[in-house]
Amino acid sequence: MEITHLNPDSLFSNPAFSQGVLVRGGHDTLYVGGQNGTDASGAIVEGGIGPQTEQALRNVLAVLAEAGADQTNVVRLAVYLVDGQSFDEGFAASQRVWGRHATAITGFKVAALARPDALVEIEAVAVLE
Amino acid sequence: MEITHLNPDSLFSNPAFSQGVLVRGGHDTLYVGGQNGTDASGAIVEGGIGPQTEQALRNVLAVLAEAGADQTNVVRLAVYLVDGQSFDEGFAASQRVWGRHATAITGFKVAALARPDALVEIEAVAVLE
Amino acid sequence: MEITHLNPDSLFSNPAFSQGVLVRGGHDTLYVGGQNGTDASGAIVEGGIGPQTEQALRNVLAVLAEAGADQTNVVRLAVYLVDGQSFDEGFAASQRVWGRHATAITGFKVAALARPDALVEIEAVAVLE
Numbered sequence: 001m002e003i004t005h006l007n008p009d010s011l012f013s014n015p016a017f018s019q020g021v022l023v024r025g026g027h028d029t030l031y032v033g034g035q036n037g038t039d040a041s042g043a044i045v046e047g048g049i050g051p052q053t054e055q056a057l058r059n060v061l062a063v064l065a066e067a068g069a070d071q072t073n074v075v076r077l078a079v080y081l082v083d084g085q086s087f088d089e090g091f092a093a094s095q096r097v098w099g100r101h102a103t104a105i106t107g108f109k110v111a112a113l114a115r116p117d118a119l120v121e122i123e124a125v126a127v128l129e
Numbered sequence: 130m131e132i133t134h135l136n137p138d139s140l141f142s143n144p145a146f147s148q149g150v151l152v153r154g155g156h157d158t159l160y161v162g163g164q165n166g167t168d169a170s171g172a173i174v175e176g177g178i179g180p181q182t183e184q185a186l187r188n189v190l191a192v193l194a195e196a197g198a199d200q201t202n203v204v205r206l207a208v209y210l211v212d213g214q215s216f217d218e219g220f221a222a223s224q225r226v227w228g229r230h231a232t233a234i235t236g237f238k239v240a241a242l243a244r245p246d247a248l249v250e251i252e253a254v255a256v257l258e
Numbered sequence: 259m260e261i262t263h264l265n266p267d268s269l270f271s272n273p274a275f276s277q278g279v280l281v282r283g284g285h286d287t288l289y290v291g292g293q294n295g296t297d298a299s300g301a302i303v304e305g306g307i308g309p310q311t312e313q314a315l316r317n318v319l320a321v322l323a324e325a326g327a328d329q330t331n332v333v334r335l336a337v338y339l340v341d342g343q344s345f346d347e348g349f350a351a352s353q354r355v356w357g358r359h360a361t362a363i364t365g366f367k368v369a370a371l372a373r374p375d376a377l378v379e380i381e382a383v384a385v386l387e
Contacts, residue, residue, distance in 0.1 A: 008323070010320050011296075014300075017291055018291060019291055019321045020288055020290045022288050022325050022386075023289070026154060026155015026285065029204075030149055030150070031151075031232075032148070032233060033148055033232070033233035034234060038141055041141060063137060063148045065137070066135045066148075066149060067149065075289045076289045076291075079372070080235070083369035083370065087372050103289075104381070105292060106292030106336070106379060107292065107372035108370065108371045108372060109369040110237040110238055110239060111212035111239060111240060111369060113236070114216050114237060121237065125289070157280065157281060157283065158281045159264075160333045160334045160383070161277070162277055169269065191268050192264055192277045194266070195264045195266045195277075196264060196278065209364070239366040239367055239368060240369060241341065241366065242365070242367075243345050243365035243366060250366065254334075
């Protein structure tokens with residue numbers, strides 16, 4: 001797969017983040033819609049930001065798997081937390097299901113999500129082999 | 130057109146949303162900049178979130194049309210509402226100009242938009258045949 | 259390079275913004291992760307939103323340069339400001355390092371960024387020749 005992670009020497013390096021991800025050539029591309037911490041019945045899982053982050057990432061992984069892909073195929077990840085929630089807590093939880101796979105990430109806190117009882121939403125773009 | 134909507138059985142299904150959208154091969158891609166509810170003179174239309182959402186989507190459709198595309202070509206849709214506005218009201222309004230075309234969507238409420246008098250901004254990525 | 263800027267006659271025209279950007283064919287694509295106004299040591303530069311915006315854009319340009327690209331390759335730019343900061347001030351600062359290169363842009367104000375001491379985050383998608 002032609003995915004190259006770019007980390008220019010002039011930029012501070014963070015092992016959890018790629019400054020840029022280059023995709024060579026015209027590949028199959030997967031757009032994963034914003035995933036909340038919902039279970040198969042559509043209910044938000046209990047336990048707050050940690051469990052919701054784990055479940056949202058499990059949902060992203062389920063969509064990736066449907067296309068024969070996994071974390072290593074993701075070229076853009078966006079993480080939206082509801083204001084008042086902790087990125088540190090969400091990041092710690094993410095390690096348990098996602099592991100460490102650096103990619104181009106953006107993340108910030110919003111006033112609310114489209115689904116009012118969700119605390120986190122995660123969307124992704126992935127490139128297939 | 131090689132657009133496939135992915136909805137894994139393990140995820141709760143919502144008819145207005147695709148869990149993932151897969152684009153096979155290297156196609157022409159259209160990035161639609163964030164559209165507000167502005168008319169041809171650049172003024173925000175009157176009437177609040179409903180009319181602004183309709184107008185923003187008309188603007189997205191105008192850009193899609195310029196490339197020979199329409200709603201069915203959209204592979205990512207992002208909807209940003211100003212805090213205090215209603216997603217239900219915006220969604221109801223959207224049906225009148227956009228109809229029901231599920232795609233990968235993200236949506237949340239922000240403190241303010243770059244244009245201070247706008248209540249909604251909608252951006253899109255579309256893939257052409 | 260097959261990048262075409264679309265500005266339908268029916269939409270109000272803004273010289274700093276392209277209503278749509280069309281990419282013909284399957285090209286190399288670069289996803290630039292959200293950049294803050296951090297220097298090479300990882301510290302946020304001093305001076306507030308103006309200097310942070312300049313530095314964040316310098317970081318975007320450094321990632322683009324690593325792939326042999328520059329502003330003209332960018333097909334989507336997203337600018338996230340922390341609530342209370344001024345888009346006018348950020349835009350004025352951006353001119354000094356970025357110049358005027360219209361593209362498809364989205365921008366809004368968020369409650370906070372993943373990095374708590376950052377005032378602005380900028381991410382980009384670019385298409386290479």
